Amino acid sequence: MDIKLASCCGNCDHHVKGQLCNVHEIVTAETQGCESYEFRAVLSRESDCLKCAKFQTNNCAHPNKASEGMMCTVFYPRIVA
Known part of the structure; x- marks a missing residue:
């Protein structure tokens, strides 16, 4: 089994201000995810x-x-x- 970081909104560069997805322009939760995921390097x-x-x-x-x-x-x- 491979272990990796979760590809969800909480780790996504498109998830701004902790709640808004700037791709889909909707409020999202950190545990949600989609195909537009892009890793946020912090x-x-x-x-x-x-x-x-x-x-x-x-x-x-x-x-x-x-x-x-x-x-x-x-x-x-x-x-x-």
């Missing part, structure tokens, strides 16, 4: 290399620079169970 201070699933792997885009406190646009959250 960086925060908590999204550094140590919390990235690509850190110290062959998939890391910046292996020579990746370190604690570093952030980049290809951050992929590490799933903690």
Whole structure:
């Protein structure tokens, strides 16, 4: 089974102000989804290399620079169970 981020309004770049879809021009819930989904890349201070699933792997885009406190646009959250 593949585990991936949910393709729903809460993670979509078209979902603005936490409730409005600017593609369909309707109010949506974060748990809804559609075919117009587009991943929203959001960086925060908590999204550094140590919390990235690509850190110290062959998939890391910046292996020579990746370190604690570093952030980049290809951050992929590490799933903690």
